[in-house]
Amino acid sequence: MEIYSKETKESARDYALRVLKGNIISLDLKPGTPISENDLAAQLGISRTPVREAIIELSKAYIIEIYPQRGSFVSLIDPKMVEEARFLRRVMDAAVIEMACDLADTEGIALLEENVMLQEFYLSKGMTEKIFALDNDFHRKIYVVAKKDIIYEIHSTIMIHFDRVRSLSVFTVKDFKIVDEHRQMLEAIRARDKEKAVALVAKHLNRYEIDQKEIIKQRPEYFKL
Helix, strand or coil: CCCCCCCCCCCHHHHHHHHHHHHHHHCCCCCCCEECHHHHHHHHCCCHHHHHHHHHHHHHCCCEEEECCCEEEECCECHHHHHHHHHHHHHHHHHHHHHHHHHCCHHHHHHHHHHHHHHHHHHHCCCHHHHHHHHHHHHHHHHHHCCCHHHHHHCCCCCHHHHHHHHHHHHHHCCCHHHHHHHHHHHHHHCCCHHHHHHHHHHHHHHHHHHHHHHHHHCHHHECC
């Protein structure tokens, strides 16, 4: 499990939550992995209480399952939860990218351009392990450009169900067409072409429905079937 540095003014609970979410999405904490409050608290250098609070918070979104007398475990990937998260993402992303087409200024375009250029660089060098984090950051930046970054943070927990499939798509199916699709989204925003931008979002998110079928074949132990 990767341990991140605690941010200034970040509460112990939020720190534990961020570490758990990041490692569950990246699959460093794989579906079915037990979560020890004591071990995690020791690794993070905090008390058990904020760790327990973070675990309870994730259990409310069905990301972690708590079993009395047995402990806490990272939930298996539930295709129904994945589809519900993808539906929310499709609705929200379509609306937000339309707003980004209206609101993107020179600074906003530069933020997105920098991200896409890094994706293209790492892809060209075969450093594909870098792309998933940049993928997440690209979509977050569209919300920032549209001035809807708070909404992004609010629905980020439920998105973990979908994000784990996205992560598996990159690392298992090795689908890197997403980089070119990100470039196309950026160009649509730059051209203020709302119709094209929304169509690209739909195409981008529908890709994972196909990928999930292949992922289940390769990693059936990760899924609740």
